[in-house]
């Protein structure tokens with residue numbers, strides 16, 4: 001399995017959009033689940049005209065003490081295009097409570113299911129011990145930031161403190177103007193996992209604001225996320241859906257960061 005967490009430190013850099021695009025472009029031979037674990041409340045159900053249930057709330061009602069093999073899939077919904085998602089509750093209070101109860105069990109479920117890759121939208125990463133804490137420590141974490149000082153600096157601080165606590169954290173740039181990977185790594189001293197193209201048109205389609213879905217596939221945003229998905233997923237030689245093999249080595253975000261910075 002591969003557990004990839006996405007979050008932010010400041011503003012709204014595009015975490016939900018990128019997580020969704022990552023799940024949509026994840027290599028087809030791998031089974032992928034998107035988890036909306038934003039403690040400030042979920043938006044995916046509203047954006048895609050789905051109900052809040054089934055989702056994290058209904059899963060929490062049955063899974064506090066541990067998650068059976070199939071129970072997670074029973075609470076997932078399917079987005080147009082086929083992405084399977086555990087939507088988060090819209091209310092921040094409920095999201096917080098549900099994540100406090102469920103994050104540990106979900107991290108354990110993910111670790112036990114080597115043929116499933118889990119992408120987690122962790123939303124804003126609050127300081128201290130976040131509700132989704134057990135998920136952050138269980139995989140690779142990318143802190144998204146636009147290429148502006150007001151987002152870069154808090155994001156770099158968050159990455160630094162998470163790495164200090166042992167989390168495999170790095171930055172993921174949304175756009176590379178005016179500051180690109182080399183500027184950021186040399187000035188801020190934290191690893192950068194890659195760059196997602198700055199692409200307001202595709203962003204608007206993915207957030208359901210306007211635009212045609214057929215334009216998405218060749219968009220800079222989806223192409224850049226697809227490249228990242230290929231690098232993060234277990235290589236094609238790894239276990240396929242349904243195969244019960246030893247876990248193949250996951251390409252860790254740290255390795256991706258070294259490549260991006262080289």
Ligand SMILES: Nc1ncnc2c1ncn2[C@@H]1O[C@H](COP(=O)(O)OP(=O)(O)O)[C@@H](O)[C@H]1O
Pocket residue numbers: 008011012013014015016017018123174175196197198199200201202203204205207221
């Ligand atoms: N790569 C991108 N390029 C341009 N705009 C984007 C990109 N990703 C997201 N957006 C836009 O940014 C806004 C916030 O996106 P969202 O994914 O909800 O952010 P977050 O989850 O970080 O709050 C939306 O209007 C979305 O269309």
Ligand SMILES: [Mg+2]
Pocket residue numbers: 015016017038043123
């Ligand atoms: Mg979001």
